[in-house]
Amino acid sequence: MTEIDFTTQVTKTLQINRKEQNQNAETLSRLLESRFHAYETLQNINLDLLDSIGASTSQLKDTSSERSAVALSSVVFARKLNLAKDKAKKTKHCIQAALNQRKILRRLKVSLIAGDFTEAIQQSMEFSGQREISIQGFNPSQNSFENDLLVIKNDVESILNEKIEHILKDATFSEDSFFFNYVEIASKIGGTEKVVQYLSKYIQIYIWKNYENIVAVFEGPEDIFRKYFLNLITCLFDNTLEILDKKCKSLTPILDENMVSEYVLLCHEECSKVLQKILMMYLKRRKFDRSVIEAEIEERCSALSAQDIDIFLEELSGLCAQYEQYRRIYCSKISEICNNTQIQLSLDKLFENKLKDFEKIYEIYSSLEFLYIKKSISIAFNIEEHGNCLTSSIVDDILYISERSVKRALQTGSCECVSSVLDSVKSAFICQVFPELSDRITRQASYIRPGKLVDAIEFHHASDGETPTKLEVHAFMRSLNDIDAMSELIMKLDELLTSAEVYGTLADKEYILNCTRNLRESSLQFKHLCTKMVDVVSNVFVDIFGNCLQILGTTSYELTRDRYEDCHENWTGQIIVVFQKITQNLVPIMSTSNSSTLVHQILQDLARRIEMIVMTRLRFNHLGGLHFEREIRKLVANLTSLMQCQMRDIFSRLNQIGMVLSFETFDEIMDYWGDRSGLLTWRINRSEVKRILSLRVDFRLESVEALQL
Structure with missing residues (x-):
């Protein structure tokens, strides 16, 4: 190819490109009113190209290498031209989207004016689906499409503002559902920031x-306040949860996660602000002064009665219960929302975040509950009644007081309230009830003497009416029953706490369990005191049995056949008579636990003293051993019919002693010892067996010692 042909080909290519350029310019002029930017760009490119071609043409005449540079420059120009085409297409697409949005907004404006929500929501969704026009690279003053679109968009937002403002001014919220329809439309037109402003004002x-x-109830009389105060607090929490639950579900599809999270927190914050003002008004109305309460606790003044305190506590516990329930449900709703929308909120932080004013409520509640328990127990002791009951009225009163306080604390659902009340109950039992009952029964125990107990159980004769001695013994037994009942009462409270559901963190629940254990341990103090006083009575009764045991100690068990047949059980008969009197006159005025403990203790002491007399003071022949075994069997049989005790366990050693003493030969023991014992469980050991056999005057001591047991 010659140099002239190459130049001609380049010239033709330039002519073709110039022709296409002119055609594109004409296309852009029809689409854009402001096409001068693209045209100016192309014009600049053409001028550069012409200059380049002119320079390249002159250079091509000199060297063939420069001709290839001209071709490369042509390729670069072609690429720039393609970019210009793409820009023109994008501009066309943006303008078409703007035209569509303008059309949709005009229809949306008509639908809003007509109140057609179905069409309006559909059109807002269509608008949101359209790509927003890009104004980068355009001069707004020359972009009539953009200006027209903004004007129509502002008109639509103005209509939405008017509609929403009208709903918000309606105090009854009769058009509440329409509000969220408008909010949904606004989220598609104006973005989420405008929506949050609407929601904030709505909340x-x-x-x-x-x-x-x-506030209207606070300004009313006391009876109206007590009747409606807690109900209105409930309404406040219920309304907050309603707009959190129902409305949040409708907002989740139209707002992003951050906006929903902000709405949730906004609900709680507004409720907290209202509640804070209410609590300040409540504290001011009730005039709860910390110094006054502390003075009441320290007994430096007595301005509050137990009845007034109880009324205040019902209000405070109801208030705490409503607040704790609100916080639990609120966090539950948050969890549900988080699970459905993947919103990440710190539930622990929300749950632990309490109003400072509510902390004051908790403190006042705890102090008043302590004061209520203390004052009520003092009143119970002052108005104590006896009647014909096993216990005094103090038991029922303290049970009522403590159960009322514990149940009231459990109803609040607050670990703080429950733990503080448990501490107060424990303090009342240890520092108030126990010292009072301990001092009382200690004084009464000084009057318990063998002679008085003999008169009380009418051992020698039946007395008419209540003698002073019997009254003193009955008073002691009643106090003993009271102490035993207090121990059982504490265990009832423990069962109440165990069956109750307590909310809170693991640390809170662990602290309550620790308080429960401490309360349970306090019952041991009453049990120990009760056992100590039962031992006092048991020791006195052992002295009463002294005469019977003296008869046993002077009885000869070296019997002949004639004496064996004529012998009667004098000492066992007197023991049975004493126990008959106990069951008739003493057991009925004792609690089941105390009577069982007392009888068991008396029988154990009695069996131990009988065994000691047998082993140290008596001698037996074969008939005497048989006779003693028969006496023990009859004693056990008669006592079993009188008492609900395990007599065979208590007298098991005496039964086996009688059995060994009744053997015909000393080596008969070998038939029942070791592998031959069968079902018999021996309660005496080898040395004791030999010692018992040595009590037989007809057994040689050397033979007994030689036994291989």
């Missing part, structure tokens, strides 16, 4: 209307 108006109702 403020919706929640604060409860405040106005509560």
Whole structure:
């Protein structure tokens, strides 16, 4: 190819490109009113290209290498031209989207004016689906499409503002559902920031209307306040949870996660602001002064009665219960929302975040509960009654007081309230009830003497009416029953706490368990005192049995056949008579636990003293051993018919002693010892067996010692 042909080909290519350029320019002029930017760009490119071609043409005449540079420059120009085409296409697409959005907004404006929500929501969704026009690279003053679109968009937002403002001004919220329809449309047109402003104002108006109702009750008389105060607090929490639950579900599809999270927190914050003002008004109305309460606790003044304190506690516990329930449900709703929308909120932080004013409520509640328990127990001791009951009225009164306080604390659902009340109950039992009952029964125990107990059980004769001695013994037994009942009462409270459901963190629940254990341990003090006083009575009764045991100690068990047949059980008969009197006159005035413990203790002491007399003071022949065994069997049989005790366990050693003493030969023991014992469980050991056999005057001591047991 010659140099002239190459130049001609380049010239033709340039002519073709110039022709296409002109055609594209004409296309852009029809689409854009402001096409001068693209045209100016192309014009600049053409001028550069012409200059380049002119320079390249002159250079091509000199060297063939420069001709290839001209070709490369042509390729670069072609690429720039393609970019210009793409830009023109994008501009066309943006303008078409703007035209579509303008058309949709005009229809949306008509639908909003007509109140057609179905069409309006559909059109707002279509608008949101359209790509927003890009104004980068355009001069707004020359972009009539952009200006027209903004004007129509502002008109639509103005209509939405008017509609929403009208709903918010309606105190009854009769068009509440329409509000969220408008909010959904606004989220598609104006973005989420505008929506949050609407929601913020809606929440403020919706929640604060409860405040106005509560203020009206505060300004009313006391009976109206007590009747409606807690109900209105419930309404406040219920309304907050309603807009959190129902409305949040409708907002989740139209707002992003961050906006939903902000809405949730906004609900709680507004409710907290209202509640804070209400608590300040409540504390001011009730005039709860910390110094006054502390003076009451320290007994430096007595301005509050137990009845007034009880009324205040019912209010405070109800208030705490409503707040704790609100916080639990609130966190539950948050969890549900988080699970459905993948919103990440710190539930622990929300649950632990309590109002400072509510901390004051908890402190006042705990102090008043302690004061209520203390004052009520003092009143119970002052008005104590006896009647014909096993226990005094103090038991029922303290049970009522402690159960009322514990149940009231459990109803609050607050670990703080429950733990503080448990500490107060324990303090009352240890520092108030126990010292009072301990001092009382210690004084009464000084009057318990053998002679008085003999008169009380009418051992020698039946007395008419209540003698002073019997009254003293009955008073002691009643106090003993009271102490035993207090121990059982504490265990009832423990069962109540165990069966109750307590909310809170693991640390809170562990602390309550620790308080429960401490309360349970306090019952041991009453048990120990009760056991100590039962031992006092048991020791006195052992002295009463002294005469019977003296008869046993002077009885000869070296019997002949004639004496064996004529012998009667004098000492066992007297023991049975004493126990008959106990079951008739003493057991009925004792609690089941105390009577069982007392009888068991008396029988154990009696069996131990009988065994000691047998082993140290008596001698037996074969008939005497048989006779003693028969006496023990009859004694056990008669006592079993009188007492509900395991007599065979208590007298098992005496039964086996009688059995060994009744053997015909000393080596008969070998038939029942070791592998030959069968079902018999020996309660005496080898040395004791030999010692018992040595009590037989007809057995040689050397033979007994030689036994291989």
